[in-house]
Amino acid sequence: MAEARSIKVEGTGLRNGVAEGPNKFVIYASEKHDVSKIQIGFDGPGQPECRLNTKKDKSIDVTYTSPVAGEYKIHVRYDDKPIPGSPFKCKIIGDVKGAVDKVKASGDTKEGKVNVNNTILVDGREVGILGGLSGSTEGPSKPDFQFKQNDDGTVAAVYKPTVAGNYKITLKFQHYNIPGSPFTVSVK
16 A cells, blocks of 8 residues: 655755746655545635646656745645645745846856866855756857756756857746856857
């Protein structure tokens, strides 16, 4: 018999998010679980709208939109029993543009190396932005970004250009550029 304690949950939307924006996390159930017994609830200053999308592998993409900023608790239960870690404390912030303006970037923002992982460290801990970033590059090659959540709450934006030259690196939270973005990076 499947139990609540064997269900795992991951995603930045469990710890932080933005009001009026999509916030996401994923529930990982096994083949033994009846996904219809999974329940999600919120305690906080507003009642978020929540959408669930169950995939073939029984993982569930959860997207919720909170009408107001504030401190929330997200309850995830299976068969009326809390899963490990539930309830999750989540900070929803309001003024997205104002919050993004307080994000700091450091690392390889001016110079990079070809065929090497280059890292821009993004620090949004002051305003509760711990993930949800997107990135793009313009230049001689089109390296993809990988975003790694660090233990200290910062995010490493890692890219590996394969051709030397000048690149325009854009990092965003939702549709707002973080301060300094786009970065002009000389890759040698």
